[in-house]
Amino acid sequence: MSPAAPTCRVIAQRKPQWRKFPFSYEFNKDKNPPLRGTDVEGRGTAPLYVLAWALDPLYMMNGPEDHNTDYVWNWAQNIKANPPGEGRRILRPSVIPWLGGFHDNNLYYVCGSNTRDPSTVTLEDIQYARDALPALDLLDDFDYNSVLKWYRTTSM
16 A cells, blocks of 8 residues: 555545535425534534525526626615515525536525524515516526525535
8 A cells, every 4th residue: 555545535534514415405394404503413514505596697688797786686676665564584685606516507596594593484584585586588487486495505
């Protein structure tokens, strides 16, 4: 055995903790990502997950190039036009590109995260963000909820 073999074995064991968690969870009440920062037996510390719609920019209607500004602006206008009721939780939106790595062309329209208990997020909580999503140029009606999932980020 060469002297370099043990070094290679040690490097292979240093898999980042966040990779021990699935890339995505469906948005439902049955299975949610763990709360960020909690210790999960056998996996380590739970990473940051964002609740987002994964949309391919190739199918978006023509419009301004700054997707994040447009999304947040539309979200703010939705709140201004219809202020939330007493006790309603409002989740601040943003847009993150390429969560899935080098070959991921999607833009992720974020409407929540697991910094609060993910099991408490409802469709009502994210309605302002849903109404701010860009229009897609598709022949058929697109079901936005089909791409609404909890996506893992590399942030711990």
